[in-house]
Amino acid sequence: MPKTLTLPALPEDVRGLAAGDEVLLRGRIVTGREAAHRYLATHDDPQVRRWTEGAVLYHCGPVVARAPGGGWRFVAAGPSASGRQEPWEAEVIARYGLRGVLGKGGMGPRTLEALRAHGAVYLHAAGGLAVSLARHVTRVLDVARLDALGVTEAIWLAEVDDFPAVVTMDAHGETLHAPGAEAPETTPAPG
Template sequence: MSEVLRLEAPFSEAAARSLEVGQRVLLSGVIYGARDQAHRRFIDALERGEELPLDLRGQVIYYVGPTPVPPGRACGSAGPTTGGRMDRYTPQLIAYGVRGLIGKGKRSPEVVAALKEHGAVYLAATGGAGALLGRRIREMRLVAYPDLGPEAVYRIVVEDFPATVAIDSRGQNLYELGPARYRKA
């Protein structure tokens, strides 16, 4: 599992289902940055039977609230935020068609079940490595909810963005398997 897999985003259900827990990936392509309040608005829209401001079916959502971009740069600091805060919204978004999630930290059993049922994956990026991860972002453009400031939705072009498959589409969970290997009594 030490081989690093180069993965293009967005990716298909078949590609998602082929990823295994613990696999290191370098992700390149287009992903969408969205966090707490954007998720809430997505779900509100879905529950009202409305279209989302952008089509997220088959796409990858990155839980990120980046810092403002300094002049002359593509991106500031842009590491992952805690995925668990999105747990109450995620199963619905997976059912809607979101294919991948990038964040950090543990997820609820409901999220794991949704990943299994619909063939989606949860990738972990290193929390607190925002300066390093921001360098792997080539382009960032605000695409929805500008009033939310750092919580707005961004279209993000990444190149060789490092992540690890934390929960695969079979429900194998590195946040359980990893610590279990090193836990003493």
């Protein structure tokens, strides 16, 4: 039976999760891939900080469309490979008060240590289900850095309901990912 994780979450909510737990996310998530991580790791953005405290950062470059009546909607929202964010993730978790990271493929030892230190988890979302996962995004609330980063790399704030995931790295330092299985670390590009 999946556990429900309501966002924004408190550290104790997340510390109650263990590697292997199935979860359904409810509340706000923020998207961000490599370009967003490079920016967030080197900048203190007050707008994004308001969004991220207690939230989950989703490694996703959503396909978006204009919603009827204005605003945006996610058409497809599949996970990106998380290992590409490893050079910046620990700093982003610490700087922005995240309670979770969502993606696919797992992450490396620096992120695992940051999850433990800051009371956060890594959540794995099933790849290949981008349209189905987008149905769990009930509302797009805002977007940051759209002009600077473009639609796919922008930082989106959205609400989700019953978004399915599995905890594969927990706040106690446990991981379901084999050592060395994560994507190789890369040298961060200049911010």
